Amino acid sequence: MIDVSTVATSEPLRVIVAAGQQAWPGWIPTQQEELDLLKREDWENSFSIRRPDRLLCEHCWEHLTQDEGRRAAKICFEFLAAGGNLRVAVPDANFRNEQYQRLVGVGQLGHKILYDYRLFSDIFTRAGFAVDLLEYCDESGRFHFNYWDFADGPVYRSLRLDHRNKDGQLGMVSIILDARKH
Numbered sequence: 675m676i677d678v679s680t681v682a683t684s685e686p687l688r689v690i691v692a693a694g695q696q697a698w699p700g701w702i703p704t705q706q707e708e709l710d711l712l713k714r715e716d717w718e719n720s721f722s723i724r725r726p727d728r729l730l731c732e733h734c735w736e737h738l739t740q741d742e743g744r745r746a747a748k749i750c751f752e753f754l755a756a757g758g759n760l761r762v763a764v765p766d767a768n769f770r771n772e773q774y775q776r777l778v779g780v781g782q783l784g785h786k787i788l789y790d791y792r793l794f795s796d797i798f799t800r801a802g803f804a805v806d807l808l809e810y811c812d813e814s815g816r817f818h819f820n821y822w823d824f825a826d827g828p829v830y831r832s833l834r835l836d837h838r839n840k841d842g843q844l845g846m847v848s849i850i851l852d853a854r855k856h
Contacts, residue, residue: 675716675719675720676689676704676708676709678720678721678726685700686727686728687702687725687727687755688701688726688727688728688729688827689701689702689704689709689726689729689730690702690703690704690729690730690731691704691709691711691730691731691734691750692704692705692709692711692731692734693705696732698730698828701730701827708720711738711742711749711750712738712745712746712749714749717749717752717753718753725753725754726753726754726755727754727755727757727759728759728760728761728826728827729754729758729759729761730760730761730827730829731750731762731763732762732829732830732831732848733831733848735762735764735789735794736786736789737784737786738786739787740787740797742786743787744797744800744801747800747801747803747853748801748802750853751801751802755855757854757855759826759854760852760853760854760855761808761822761850761851762794762851762853763809763831763848763849763850764789765785765788765789765849766789766790766791766810766811766847766849767788767789767790768790768791768810768811768812768815769811769815769817769847770811771845774845774847789849790813791810791811791849794849794851795807795851798851798853803854803855804854804856805851805853805854806820806851806852806854807849807850807851808820808822808850809822809847809848809849809850810847810849810851811849817847819833822850822852829848829850831846831847831848832847832850833847
């Protein structure tokens with residue numbers, strides 16, 4: 675269970691799910707032990723009084739099976755505040771870089787699935803979200819970028835933040851999407 679009482683009610687409640695070492699000012703970092711994507715009771719205990727306005731989840735959906743990912747998306751939809759946003763990032767199956775694909779493939783680093791943008795979007799639209807793709811590679815491997823604001827959830831493994839993307843060369847990309855609850 676996480677303590678949301680530390681955030682003034684006049685401020686948006688912003689939570690990083692499965693933060694690991696990730697910490698951003700104004701965001702509450704959580705670990706799987708206190709807020710598991712698949713344990714509805716964790717979400718009930720943490721958000722029974724106040725729902726999060728923003729959720730950020732970078733590179734953890736690939737550690738779930740596709741069915742678990744669908745279940746997690748439904749839980750997030752249920753507990754996110756009306757008008758809230760879930761920003762999610764995962765490795766991209768369509769990024770044409772052999773070293774990257776060896777690193778992020780199924781079976782590597784505990785990864786259970788490797789998403790392309792269509793399947794990843796479907797996970798969230800079927801849960802009830804409206805989806806905006808922010809960064810992704812299409813079937814031909816071409817990288818697409820739609821401007822997004824760091825204030826709504828900074829994603830380190832992104833075009834603008836990752837140190838491996840420099841001098842016009844992409845070294846690390848993610849499928850990044852916003853899943854909005856109306």
